[in-house]
Amino acid sequence: MMKSIIETKDVRFRYPDAGQDAPLVLDGVSLSIEEGSFVAVLGHNGSGKSTLAKNMNAIYLPSGGTVYVDGIDTADEGRLMEIRRTVGMVFQNPDNQIVANVVEEDVAFAPENLGVEQEQLRLRVDQALALVGMSKYAKHAPHLLSGGQKQRIAIAGVIAMEPRCIVLDEPTAMLDPIGREDVLRTITRLNREKGITVVIITHHMDEAARADRLVVMDHGKVIADGHPKEVFQRVEELTAVGLTVPETVGLLDQLRQEGIDVPLDALSVEECAEAIFKAFG
Ligand SMILES: Nc1ncnc2c1ncn2[C@@H]1O[C@H](COP(=O)(O)OP(=O)(O)OP(=O)(O)O)[C@@H](O)[C@H]1O
Numbered sequence: 435m436m437k438s439i440i441e442t443k444d445v446r447f448r449y450p451d452a453g454q455d456a457p458l459v460l461d462g463v464s465l466s467i468e469e470g471s472f473v474a475v476l477g478h479n480g481s482g483k484s485t486l487a488k489n490m491n492a493i494y495l496p497s498g499g500t501v502y503v504d505g506i507d508t509a510d511e512g513r514l515m516e517i518r519r520t521v522g523m524v525f526q527n528p529d530n531q532i533v534a535n536v537v538e539e540d541v542a543f544a545p546e547n548l549g550v551e552q553e554q555l556r557l558r559v560d561q562a563l564a565l566v567g568m569s570k571y572a573k574h575a576p577h578l579l580s581g582g583q584k585q586r587i588a589i590a591g592v593i594a595m596e597p598r599c600i601v602l603d604e605p606t607a608m609l610d611p612i613g614r615e616d617v618l619r620t621i622t623r624l625n626r627e628k629g630i631t632v633v634i635i636t637h638h639m640d641e642a643a644r645a646d647r648l649v650v651m652d653h654g655k656v657i658a659d660g661h662p663k664e665v666f667q668r669v670e671e672l673t674a675v676g677l678t679v680p681e682t683v684g685l686l687d688q689l690r691q692e693g694i695d696v697p698l699d700a701l702s703v704e705e706c707a708e709a710i711f712k713a714f715g
């Protein structure tokens with residue numbers, strides 16, 4: 435059996451300032467994130483994605499239910515450091531995550547605060563920068579870098595903590611297409627080569643399509659959970675909760691409505707082209 439690195443059990447959440455009659459922002463979320471997996475979370479604005487992310491490393495504690503990180507209850511205050519070391523968090527705006535004036539100092543910041551010794555620290559910073567493909571910028575000023583590069587520095591800063599899981603909340607939302615691809619490729623490499631579990635929240639269907647598992651949220655509930663190929667076939671359901679499907683699936687869906695026999699699970703452009711070619715061949 436695969437091991438869960440994060441487990442949420444019937445998690446309910448209400449913001450304290452919202453009042454007792456405010457609707458639950460998370461309403462019974464039970465998810466088990468397998469160690470080593472690459473999970474994408476999709477959902478309309480306000481569906482509770484960021485709130486869920488923040489419940490995954492004890493930034494927030496659930497109002498009801500339980501979250502376990504590597505088996506540790508996130509409500510266990512005495513083990514907060516372990517929890518934060520196990521699950522690292524990357525946010526949308528790279529500018530808010532950069533704390534130093536030199537790239538390598540920025541990457542060193544969190545592990546140094548954790549008390550990692552200088553020699554180890556050097557090693558970790560070098561490795562983290564190499565992993566995100568930013569070694570040659572070690573001595574540069576972060577504010578002069580592009581958005582995508584800054585976000586990779588932010589990811590390196592998290593990686594230098596040697597987490598087993600990273601949760602990224604719309605890490606590409608502020609980036610141009612090149613920066614987006616760079617960041618996505620970096621995240622994929624961390625997952626495939628280092629076995630780091632990835633949970634990525636995104637509004638981009640093409641990013642979600644690259645995950646091993648896709649979780650769809652609506653009004654604080656998980657309404658779909660499965661392989662992207664399977665979840666994206668539920669075109670009507672997704673449309674009903676304000677989401678679109680990838681262009682490939684949209685096209686295949688239209689063809690099917692015209693009575694053309696194509697599969698709905700040809701997600702990549704190559705697969706989609708091949709499926710259409712076959713249908714007309
Ligand atoms: N600090 C807060 N205090 C009170 N309510 C909040 C707070 N943060 C978020 N909310 C509310 O909780 C709900 C879920 O918000 P959340 O940010 O988790 O959604 P989201 O899925 O991440 O949305 P988006 O796609 O816009 O990032 C929304 O209705 C939002 O208005």
Ligand SMILES: [Mg+2]
Nearest residue numbers: 483484485603
């Ligand atoms: Mg959000």
